[in-house]
Amino acid sequence: MQRTAVRWGLLALFADGPKYGYQLRTEFDARTGGSWAVNVGQIYTTLDRLARDGDVAPVGTNEDGWDMFAITEQGRRALESWYVTPITETDRPRSELAIKLAMAAVDPHVDIALVVQKQRTESMRQMRDYTDLRQRADADDDLTWTLLLDHLIFGLESEIRWLDHAEATTLRRRHDRPPTGPRLVATEQPMPERAQR
Known part of the structure; x- marks a missing residue:
């Protein structure tokens, strides 16, 4: 693609x-x-x-x-x-985020609220950065650049709504079927460089 x-x-x-x-x-x-x-x-x-x-x-x-x-x-x-x-x-590229949440949602040992919150925080940070760039853009800036910024901002808004939906749906279903065994939680240790994006 x-x-x-x-x-x-x-x-x-x-x-x-x-x-x-x-x-x-x-x-x-x-x-x-x-x-x-x-x-x-x-x-x-x-x-x-x-x-x-x-x-x-x-x-x-x-x-x-x-x-x-x-x-x-x-x-x-x-x-x-x-x-x-x-x-x-x-034609659209596969989404690593969609795959990650789909896998985490069906694993009863993953703290889905923590996974979603970390992603939501990062998505909101990116959206603030793009919004700042868009606000600084003026009429003399390349139309292509401003349209790309708008696309990125709208995409992140949609992503955040989807994260809210995924979290609510997963937690509602888990409430009906509580997990058994130890729960996996995210650590604050840095990920290997290859996994960071």
């Missing part, structure tokens, strides 16, 4: 004229407000694929000697089709 989104995002950048590889990275970063890190290698790999598939084509070099590419008619048609094709549930 991420690879596909980067492909379409890069192709969209060609709509206003020819570009070279590093310019694509700079513009992608600017349009997403740096919220989606894409390394240079991924940019050039994706650019090669776009050229291979006929969505962009080389158009010479600029005054600095950079190889320039432009969108083709095929690429323009593909981009127009992408814009009007809805994203379906199967």
